[in-house]
Amino acid sequence: xxxxxxxxxxxxxxxxxxxxxxxxxxxxxxxxxxxxxxxxxxxxxxxxxxxxxxxxxxxxxxxxxxxxxxxxxxxxxxxxxxxxxxxxxxxxxxxxxxxxxxxxxxxxxxxxxxxxxxxxxxxxxxxxxxxxxxxxxxxxxxxxxxxxxxxxxxxxxxxxxxxxxxxxxxxxxxxxxxxxxxxxxxxxxxxxxxxxxxxxxxxxxxxxxxxxxxxxxxxxxxxxxxxxxxxxxxxxxxxxxxxxxxxxxxxxxxxxxxxxxxxxxxxxxxxxxxxxxxxxxxxxxxxxxxxxxxxxxxxxxxxxxxxxxxxxxxxxxxxxxxxxxxxxxxx
Amino acid sequence: xxxxxxxxxxxxxxxxxxxxxxxxxxxxxxxxxxxxxxxxxxxxxxxxxxxxxxxxxxxxxxxxxxxxxxxxxxxxxxxxxxxxxxxxxxxxxxxxxxxxxxxxxxxxxxxxxxxxxxxxxxxxxxxxxxxxxxxxxxxxxxxxxxxxxxxxxxxxxxxxxxxxxxxxxxxxxxxxxxxxxxxxxxxxxxxxxxxxxxxxxxxxxxxxxxxxxxxxxxxxxxxxxxxxxxxxxxxxxxxxxxxxxxxxxxxxxxxxxxxxxxxxxxxxxxxxxxxxxxxxxxxxxxxxxxxxxxxxxxxxxxxxxxxxxxxxxxxxxxxxxxxxxxxxxxxxxxxxxxxxxxxxxxxxxxxxxxxxxxxxxxxxxxxxxxxxxxxx
Numbered sequence: 190x191x192x193x194x195x196x197x198x199x200x201x202x203x204x205x206x207x208x209x210x211x212x213x214x215x216x217x218x219x220x221x222x223x224x225x226x227x228x229x230x231x232x233x234x235x236x237x238x239x240x241x242x243x244x245x246x247x248x249x250x251x252x253x254x255x256x257x258x259x260x261x262x263x264x265x266x267x268x269x270x271x272x273x274x275x276x277x278x279x280x281x282x283x284x285x286x287x288x289x290x291x292x293x294x295x296x297x298x299x300x301x302x303x304x305x306x307x308x309x310x311x312x313x314x315x316x317x318x319x320x321x322x323x324x325x326x327x328x329x330x331x332x333x334x335x336x337x338x339x340x341x342x343x344x345x346x347x348x349x350x351x352x353x354x355x356x357x358x359x360x361x362x363x364x365x366x367x368x369x370x371x372x373x374x375x376x377x378x379x380x381x382x383x384x385x386x387x388x389x390x391x392x393x394x395x396x397x398x399x400x401x402x403x404x405x406x407x408x409x410x411x412x413x414x415x416x417x418x419x420x421x422x423x424x425x426x427x428x429x430x431x432x433x434x435x436x437x438x439x440x441x442x443x444x445x446x447x448x449x450x451x452x453x454x455x456x457x458x459x460x461x462x463x464x465x466x467x468x469x470x471x472x473x474x475x476x477x478x479x480x481x482x483x484x485x486x487x488x489x490x491x492x493x494x495x496x497x498x499x500x501x502x503x504x505x506x507x508x509x510x511x512x513x514x515x516x517x518x519x520x
Numbered sequence: 521x522x523x524x525x526x527x528x529x530x531x532x533x534x535x536x537x538x539x540x541x542x543x544x545x546x547x548x549x550x551x552x553x554x555x556x557x558x559x560x561x562x563x564x565x566x567x568x569x570x571x572x573x574x575x576x577x578x579x580x581x582x583x584x585x586x587x588x589x590x591x592x593x594x595x596x597x598x599x600x601x602x603x604x605x606x607x608x609x610x611x612x613x614x615x616x617x618x619x620x621x622x623x624x625x626x627x628x629x630x631x632x633x634x635x636x637x638x639x640x641x642x643x644x645x646x647x648x649x650x651x652x653x654x655x656x657x658x659x660x661x662x663x664x665x666x667x668x669x670x671x672x673x674x675x676x677x678x679x680x681x682x683x684x685x686x687x688x689x690x691x692x693x694x695x696x697x698x699x700x701x702x703x704x705x706x707x708x709x710x711x712x713x714x715x716x717x718x719x720x721x722x723x724x725x726x727x728x729x730x731x732x733x734x735x736x737x738x739x740x741x742x743x744x745x746x747x748x749x750x751x752x753x754x755x756x757x758x759x760x761x762x763x764x765x766x767x768x769x770x771x772x773x774x775x776x777x778x779x780x781x782x783x784x785x786x787x788x789x790x791x792x793x794x795x796x797x798x799x800x801x802x803x804x805x806x807x808x809x810x811x812x813x814x815x816x817x818x819x820x821x822x823x824x825x826x827x828x829x830x831x832x833x834x835x836x837x838x839x840x841x842x843x844x845x846x847x848x849x850x851x852x853x854x855x856x857x858x859x860x861x862x863x864x865x866x867x868x869x870x871x872x873x874x875x876x877x878x879x880x881x882x883x884x885x886x887x888x889x890x891x892x893x894x895x896x
Contacts, residue, residue, distance in 0.1 A: 216674070242674060247709075248705070248708050248709060248712060250705045250708060250709070252663065252701060252702055252705055253663055253702075253705035253706070253708065253709050255663075256660065256662075256663025256664060256666075256667060256702055256705065256706070257663050257664075257666050257667030257670060257706075257709050258667060259663070259664050259667060260613075260663060260664035260665060260666060260667020260668035260669070260670065260671065261667040261668065261670055261671045261674075262667075263646075263652070263664060263667070263668055263671075264667070264668045264671025264672065264675070265671065266671050266674070268667075280701075283657065283660070283702075284660065284663065284702070287657050287660065288655075288657070288660050288664070291641075293866055293867070293868070293869050294641065294866050294867055295641040295642045295653060296641075296642045296645070296646065296653060296866075297640065297641075297642060297865070297866055298865070298866040298869070299642070299645040299646065299647070300646065300653075301869045332867050332875070333867055333868065335868075355870060356869035356870055357868045357869050357870050385870045385871075386870070386871055389872075389873070435874075436872055436873055436874045437874070440873075
């Protein structure tokens with residue numbers, strides 16, 4: 190076992206490097222990902238080592254990046270596109286939803302389009318408009334796409350490699366506010382036979398008996414802090430890292446809720462029509478007699494992402510999640 | 521008819537006049553020099569066949585056997601001429617009106633009607649014909665063709681000098697698509713990558729009810745040079761010229777010369793689709809003008825005059841056309857309703873618990889209507 194202490198960004202970089210080494214058909218495409226290494230330096234050094242044909246500085250056109258990636262995938266390549274920021278994915282939304290997601294279905298299985306679309310997403314970095322959004326629900330609503338988000342350097346390293354081996358298109362949401370957080374990464378962990386199925390599985394990070402918190406991406410760290418704080422107040426919180434928004438691992442969540450009787454879902458995206466709404470509906474359908482309280486959601490509001498000076502009031506903070514835990518215990 | 525703007529018909533590359541007379545062009549006549557009697561007769565046959573197929577499909581729609589049909593009536597020369605210049609290894613990305621291209625690619629034409637009958641979103645395996653499925657979202661596939669061509673470059677199949685290996689990619693689209701962002705982005709990506717792709721635009725003058733003047737102020741061919749892409753404007757009702765300009769563009773692509781934009785100026789003689797009513801927006805006189813310039817009649821006149829099409833050959837081609845139409849009719853009417861469960865198939869290439877669960881639930885729901893002990 191070879192363990193290194195890496196940031197989330199470096200873990201993704203290392204995972205991309207491994208994928209480029211493992212499969213000559215892997216091609217990285219995006220704006221400024223070559224010499225600059227991307228605006229977050231996630232692809233730092235890769236063009237130097239793998240060449241400009243495999244780490245491609247694309248024209249500044251997101252639909253073009255995804256559309257040409259689809260064409261390359263049809264020719265047998267495995268393109269990994271970088272969209273520079275969450276709010277810039279929308280020019281490519283048509284290609285992603287009408288073409289990428291539906292090509293396998295349209296062709297009755299004859300065609301596969303193994304394209305990964307990496308998107309730095311989420312807030313908390315004091316950015317200007319369009320640089321802090323969480324659009325995962327828009328993609329999860331489209332059949333044919335996988336939507337995943339790692340929360341730790343280890344998952345960032347293994348999940349990016351699993352995503353690249355997936356025969357289905359993957360929206361790979363990188364919690365940009367956590368890019369520089371460090372953790373131990375086992376570099377011998379690569380995609381194995383179960384990697385693609387594993388990509389859709391949630392993981393219980395902390396066991397508890399009173400309340401379940403389900404989170405993913407940037408809010409997992411918040412959930413873990415909440416559990417720690419609540420423990421000091423005598424409340425036992427179970428924390429589930431969903432890891433995947435599509436598919437959602439309902440089984441792990443419902444098994445937990447059947448024991449705890451309470452669920453709080455946390456994400457940065459607006460709660461309205463969000464992943465939490467889907468989880469709340471499912472848990473109500475499947476665990477109705479186990480529930481001690483309604484499922485509560487903590488997330489963004491039904492507003493555009495606010496100005497940077499207000500974003501910490503918009504984002505699900507430690508206090509707001511603790512408040513939801515308290516409210517669910519009050520029933 | 522018109523001297524300026526996107527509907528101007530002056531200055532087109534032409535090698536065969538509407539009266540069926542061969543004319544010379546300094547650049548393109550040599551490219552058509554190899555088209556002997558049998559080659560031209562093969563083009564004529566394909567044009568007659570695709571028109572018979574097209575008419576049969578229109579009849580099938582009128583009889584309730586198809587939900588919708590998009591005719592290629594009038595565009596046979598642009599499609600058959602260009603497609604006859606393709607090599608087997610070349611890869612085609614059609615829009616949804618390229619029935620002539622498909623026929624020339626060797627397509628089992630009954631497959632094309634699966635989409636329009638509502639039993640399939642595609643209809644064939646693209647690998648069998650090196651031809652992608654029809655794309656209904658206008659312009660999207662211009663990017664797919666460009667990306668595919670970038671893959672061909674990475675495969676090292678451009679400029680090898682081996683005509684059996686060097687590969688070109690073609691995107692077929694119409695005048696309406698030239699307004700789409702994706703088409704313009706495709707031109708950018710193709711240009712900066714010097715990708716081996718041909719953009720074959722059939723300007724049939726109508727995007728449903730909007731004339732090409734609603735998409736552009738200048739000829740569509742003038743788009744190319746702004747992107748750094750050589751372009752050519754050809755008489756799209758001239759099958760020989762359509763072949764010649766495509767031959768040049770494919771050679772440029774295969775030898776590493778990069779992309780080409782071809783505007784084939786033609787006319788959509790039919791409606792946009794069977795749901796459309798062209799009498800609302802264009803005149804009978806205009807339609808009659810173009811009926812006099814029928815692309816098939818033009819070649820027939822030439823073949824007759826040059827002694828390359830006798831009565832027996834003509835009758836044989838007509839018989840083949842009738843046979844194709846009948847075969848397509850029978851095959852289409854034999855297409856039943858797909859199994860309900862098939863709607864849950866191929867959503868993902870990998871296991872997906874959500875789709876599996878919904879499929880299982882729906883089967884159980886359907887079975888609940890069966891009498892106790894009944895079989896599905």
